[in-house]
Amino acid sequence: MKSSELLEQSERAHFLLGNEAVVRGLYEAGVSVTATYPGTPSSEIGDLLYETHRDLGIYFEYSVNEKVAFEVAASASSLGKRAFVFMKHVGLNVAMDSFVSLGVSGVKGGFVILSADDPSLYSSQNEQDNRYLGKFAKYIVMEPSNPQELKDFVVKGFDISEATGQPVLIRSVTRVSHMRSVVKYGPVRNEINNSSKPDRKNTVLLPENSFRLQPQIFDRLKKVVEQGFSRNFINIEGEGEDLIITSGSAYNSIKEALEISGLKAKVMKIGISYPLDVEYIYNQIKHHNRIILIEEGGPFIEEQIYSIIAGKGIRKEVFGKITGDVPYNYEMNVDRVKGILAKIYGIPDKTEVVNIDLPSRPPEFCPGCPHRATYYAAKIALRQKGWKDYISPTDIGCYTLGYYDPYGFGDMLLSMGSSIGTSNGYSIFYGKKVITFIGDSTFFHAGIPPIINAVHNNHPMIVVILDNSTTAMTGGQPTPENMGNIVKIEDILKSIGVKNIHKTDPYDLKMTVETFKRAMDEEGVSVIISERECALEADRKKSKDEFKIFQVNQDKCKLCYNCVRNFTCAAFYIKDKRVYIDPELCDGCSVCSEPLVCPFGAIEVVK
Amino acid sequence: MTSIVLAGVGGQGIITLGKILGEAAILEGKKSLMTEIHGMAQRGGRISVDLRIGDYQSAIIPIGSADAILGFELMETARNTVKLKKDGIIVANKRMIHPMPLIMKAQEYPERESEEIISRYNHYYVNADEIAMSLGEKRSVNMVMLGALFGVGILEISEESLKKTISASFRNPRVSEINIKAFEAGVAAVNQEKVL
Structure with a gap:
């Protein structure tokens, strides 16, 4: 997508990916500062901002990890600028510490964080529902259902954040961020580029300040309901005796599932799922005896609906996850919703599934991928040295695919940087050699503290840094090694005091096998930097x-x-x-x- | 209202095709919705794109309801027939891309099995890779396939809108011209199949 298409001021309909629509929303909202660490399914927001931010007049950076990205944006907001940070759902775990604190401080310039959750785990280690983290940290939680809403919610999210003084969390999911549909542009407002010093009594969370701020958090949240925002983001459609309450991507399946099943129900779509407008929702649900709750993740809205029912002392027949009528996991689609409704209404689910028995096609290394060569050489070296019961923690990136046969590497993977972190423990408790794998971008993101720990506490291990000089898995975003002022992995390792640092080119198998064997003879921490540019990036040049x-x-x-x-x-x-x-x-x-x-x-x- | 599954393997230009088709529909004032799933691999993994033109809310096509499958790779075409309705149409490229589990076990590709599954439906084969190669631009495979899909007559979009969108999608005029030719070659190829 070109800058000119984003800057257009026409009424015409655009066919945009959810993530592209976000960027237009940022432009319309007059946002000043944006930052991220790449993560699917949010990556394309960064790809497009990286290409166009100068033309849009927006500051953008790929930060070294999500916590730093969050802090870059939070600082801008404290000066009065509109700031936006985005990441995949698990990225928010990395930013968690500062994320929670900002909920206490509140914001000056509008602050919106977008979390792209991944129900059905297309490219993630879990399907955590970050609406809970939003509520936990007292953020206003918004749930768009399609690209148009993604754009609109970004724009309105900034207004709500400024009107209330509280940060906003937009919870997208894979099927909204990676949905492409018709988007109509709105007016562009001027950039709000204030720059006044932070109000330090709110932004320095000494116990004294924090103590004073606690009640203010809830006062700010109350405004969301009092000023009608919660209510304005509820859409009600259809007619029927029963009420289906839904949100986000799950909403998209309901209408078609009802049609196919020949059922009628009123559908309430909730756009701001925290805080809810209790009175408004009570006035809706009191007219219905049966309430069906269909959401992705959760039961987030469902639990709040139970609170309303209990608080008002009314009796309702509720069908949802807690009652076992709606499955807890995976994304919703028409087929699943149809099945859920069929069970609830006791009607046959007529879907005929043809069974097709063909070999699977799991993800694989690209032809020319240097990781394949590194793993192949590692296996030869291990065999030649007679290492059998070694343990090999791995990490997050394309090279995680080394888990699969015939390479078979990877005994533990928790999160970004956990390869070296868990190796610290294995080196003591497993009693055998540890050989661990991490990529260059992951090393910068979360691999440095654990390697300091290994040197400091003398935990012997071989760390293999698969250095393809890009963030390959999310589409080839830059790293500190190839953009801006260059930071070299080797220099970091030397300064930490790693004595055994080896470099090899995985395309030279003989050299790589010898390098592995040399490292296997060493004591303490050894690092092999297996250096070769990602084949896809190299091909482009x-x-x-x-x-x-x-x-x-x-x-x-x-x-x-x-x-x-x-x-x-x-x-x-x-x-x-x-x-x-x-x-x-x-x-x-x-x-x-x-x-x-x-x-x-x-x-x-x-x- | 038309629901089409675009199926293949990473790197075949499937998402670009989906974008062009969706944009052409919008040009005619129709609504289009598209959802893409690509797993962890940058290349070689399964790709399937659900594209729906008309007044839909769900981008994901329900099982057994797609009007057509545009298949870029033989086995992936067969695999996606779960989404096709009984009287749906398949336009299939003959390309075979061997998956890792078979390579590793030194096993052959399930060509006959895939063709058998495809033969249960109304289907057309196109040698899109060969046609693209003969035009001197192997990356125009996707526009050959788009032409073939148009050729079977399932799209409620005019040739003019499609060509206009193709032209606008490629900045380089030479590439744009080749892609228009590829589209036309796809239409011709499927018309020839119809005669046979």
């Missing part, structure tokens, strides 16, 4: 003449299948028991032609 591809010389191939069984590049395939290389997929990295993969020299460059 190649000229046409630099591209080459490889093929299998069938006369030389002895059908040992080592290349397919152990190196397992995605460009290989088998036909009539022979090995071939798909010329469309081959990246030309040449690693498979090395004797450590093909001892018979059967893999040759295509002339």
Whole structure:
């Protein structure tokens, strides 16, 4: 998407990804400062801001992690500027400490944080529902259902934040951030670029100040209801005896599911799910005997509805997660909602599912990926040194895929940086050698404190830093090593006092195997920096003449299948028991032609 | 109202196609909705895009209700037939991209099995990769496929709107011209299939 399309002032409809609509919303709201650490499904907001922020007149940075990104935005708000920070759901855990404190301080310039949750775990380690974190930290929680609302809620979120003095959390989900639909632009307001010093009695959370601020938090939250914001974000549609209460992405499935099932119900869609307007909702639910609650995650709204029912002393028949009528996990879709309604109404669910039995297609390393070569070399070195019961914590990035066969690395993974963190424990309690894997961007994000701990407390381990000089998994965002003032991993390690620092190029298998073996003989903390640019990034820079591809010389191939069984590049395939290389997929990295993969020299460059 | 599943493997230009198709519909004043799921891998993983033109709220197409599957890869085309209604149409590229579990076990691709599943439905095959290659731009596979989809007559969008959107989507005029040619070649290829 080009800047000119974002800057347009026309009434025409745009076909925007939810994440793109967010950027237009920031422009319309006159936001000054934005920051993030990339994470799917929020990454495209950063990709687009990175490309266009100068034209939009918005400050944007890729911060080293979510906590720093949050603090960059919070500081801007304390000066009176409008500030926005965004991240995937688990990124908010990283920012948690400052996140909670800002709820106490309140804000001066409008402050909106967007958390992109991932129900059904398309690219995450959990499906945590960050509405709970919003409520926990006393933020105003908003839930858009589609790209148009994402844009509109961003704009209105800033107004509400400034009207109340409290920060706003927008909870998006994969299917809203990655939904593309019609978006109509609104007016652009002038940037509010105040710059007055923070009110230090609110922004320095000494116990004295915090004590005084506690009641103010709830006074600010009350304004959300008193000024009608909570009520204005409730939409009611349809007619029927029963009431379905829903929000966010789950809302999108309800209408079609009702239609297919031949059912009628009133649908209440909640746009601000914390704080709720208790009186308004009571006046709605009191007319219905049966209430069905369908939300993704939770039971967040559901628990609040129970509170209203109990508080008002009314009796209602409620169907939801707590009663077992709605499943706790995964995203909603028409098929699931239809199934839920069928059970509640005791009607048949007519969906016929055809069973299709085909091999799975799990995610895999790209052809030419340097990680494949690093893992392949590591396995050879471990075998040659007779290491069998080693333990190998891994981390978050493309290289997590080394978990799968035939590589089989990874014994523990909790969060960003946990590879080195857990290695500190394993090095003492497991009693055997630890070899741990982490990427360059993850190392900067959360890998430095645990490696200081390892040196300081003398926990022996081999740390392999898979350095492809990009944040590859989220689409190739920059890292401190390749943009701005360059920060080198090697310099950090030296300053920490890591004595054994090795560098290798994974495309040179022989050198990499020898490097691993040398590190395995050392005491204390050893680091191997396995350095080779991400193949996708490198390909973008190649000229046409630099591209080459490889093929299998069938006369030389002895059908040992080592290349397919152990190196397992995605460009290989088998036909009539022979090995071939798909010329469309081959990246030309040449690693498979090395004797450590093909001892018979059967893999040759295509002339 | 039309619901189409675009199925294939990362790197085949499926999302670009979905965008163009959706934008062409909007150009004609229709509503379009699209949702894409790509897993952890940047390349080689499964991709499926649900595209719905008309007055829908849910971008996710319910099981057994899609009007068409536009399949870029044989096995992924077959896999996605769970979403197709009984009298739905399949437009399938013959391309086979071998998944890791088969490569690792030195096993062959389930070509016959995939074709058998596809044959249960009204289907058209297109050699989109070959056609794109013959036009000198292998990345125009997606526009060959778009042409084929238009050719089977399932889209309620005019050729003019589609071509206009294609032209506007590529900044380089040469690339834009090749993609229009690819679209036309896709239409021709599917018309030929119809005759056979």
